[in-house]
Amino acid sequence: MAILEYYKKERVKFLDQCIQCGVCADNCPILPYTDLKEPAPKIQEAVFDSVENGTFNHLAYTKAFACMECFRCTTDVCPQDLNPMLINELIKGVFISQGMAPSHFSDSQGAESPQRIIARVQVSENEYQRITTTSPKQEVEYVFFPGCNVYFQPEKILNALDIMDYIGDSYAFLPGLDNCCGDNQLFFGLQQQGSLTADKLIAKLCGYNPKAIILWCPTCHCRFHKYIASSTDVQFKVISFPQYLAGNIKKLPLAEDSADKILTLHEPCKSAYTGTDPDGPRQVLSQLPNVELKEMEHHGANTLCCGSGAACWFPDSCSQIQSYRLREAKQTGAKQMVTICHYCNQTFASKATGLDIEVVNYVNLIAELMGIHRQDKYKKYAHWNDLELILNDIGSNIEDTPFEREKIIATLRSLFVK
Template identity: 30%
Template structure:
């Protein structure tokens, strides 16, 4: 069934939850928030009914706020509900309730995420991308051309993809090697709407969602390949409830895994690696094998699995930390210890958020953190560096600014803009007084 709007879809889901939820608490039992927020037995026991009461418009308590805005969107709860309800949708509806009732904390979260004057996500992405590259170096569309020719595929880089221009450019190189008729599209002008969805901004989320789908339709693709699994979740799981989507959709990781025979490996890596399953590509999209297929295809790479993998893999904790800093430390510590136990020299990720979360870990880390596309590209003879990686450990703000001074001086942002954004993004503090 198609709904007229995202709001109508959520309203129908709200009524379905109120009608069917039996407050059994199974979704809460599997949630890492219980430990992260140190909830006691009484709080855990009372939470299902508190959440249902809040959904009815009553009792929007601090505990409920903490629970829904601290959600990691990891999907551990998706397959445990005996009534086949979606706890992630439940949480998003509750976020909307907080906003609609004028909750100050919810409004602060919204401003933090969306308001460019207070460091919204679009501005952050633009600054971090601009720090690392000149606009002339981009090899993707940042606007839709008039009357474009139909293409076999669109490689959608999303917003987060531009935080790592080296990854975006390497993906384009790999697509060129595979040799299909495609175009690459990316930038904050084509946001999928997930950031707005995460803070309960229903109408804003729909606006982004529709703009993205309409932009993709204008390029006349048979298939859209997403570099970001969160974008894929939105466009393939949420958007079809309110829009007709005639093209096929999949992750770029799956596409590459299916076309490995088109790639010529030039540089064996002689490397033991371990792999972290991201929540979005794993539990939300259901693809655990494609990344492993890629890793096993790289000459010289040996995959050593951690204790908890696939559907049992822990979340990196990064999403919840956007609103509750430090909340994910136990999840990160657990993953770092599991990775260390494997003896691997690299922890491989496929998600920009997971990689950022682990790069910021300041505890014992006797291995590198690398994106699967970086490792694949290197084995194919594509040499690009993650320009910011050294500064996660050195914490040398002035070193960052000095390295990228040419890009900084030719951009519309001031040096102070870069200082402030980098301080939030990678936890680097300036040495200037």
């Protein structure tokens, strides 16, 4: 329960040291897209009152529940070196548990979670087993952990595994869904559950005695960097998949005769803001043949979030941020916007329609250059926005799953039919 104790200590620290200056509110990239017009110090005064007394007020609610969890406020923002994002999560936990705010929590580890259902209908039984089977205990150089939400887009996990197999390092695969870094619970204010989940993951990772853990998910990476490492004695190095790939991409058989590509990069905002992986994505793209990278106006440490974390409670604010970012991408003249994070890819999948710019994830781009062709079916289904077309595409695969047909249809409708 190390993370739970960390949250408790940070709450005490906040109540003791917060000077209610409002710098965190001033630096929050989504608050200008909400209805908050009050001065930042007044917003923070309301936040302090909610943390101290558990009382509901609109200012604290908006600051906490509109939070995109971009991690921007967690690094070099608060003059007291506090963690405003963690405080947002504490408020969410109190408000939701007391019935003062709705909960949209969905357990990714559940037997019939949306992630499991959507992954299974997109791939074959053998492919599904590949991405859900834990490697036997053994001493390895690396453990590859994809996290849970990328299972909405299972071809990315399969492509990443094919790439790792080709590189040839000794590694174990610890699948998501059965395992989680705890972010899913922490995001919804469930600190006790999140702490238990993270503890279980760390124990399983340590069982392989690895030199390093390779994380697909930028959110997992930042959770390790900002929360787990601050509360747990982690004995292994933690790196991102782009960082691993950047050091090994010369080993891959990338097609040299591919057509020239003009790309722009939407990097994971939290990786840039926290410094967990400021260079990995560009190092990967710079080594691809016949690729020219055109940066958006906001990039690097000044990049913008895709807005996805706000979608549960503030969808309009999220949509405005997405539209702004896509316009920036279009202005570069690039034909493709490359995403690193699966959630960014998922967020932009249906928004780019009609803008004459394609959203493509980097691992799919690299797999294609290796002659590996797997469709991004999540993106295709989001573009279609048509349940009948989606069901026709899935075909008999829907009958080969362990899930009831009506459950599958309800999940498809909730994700793809707007």
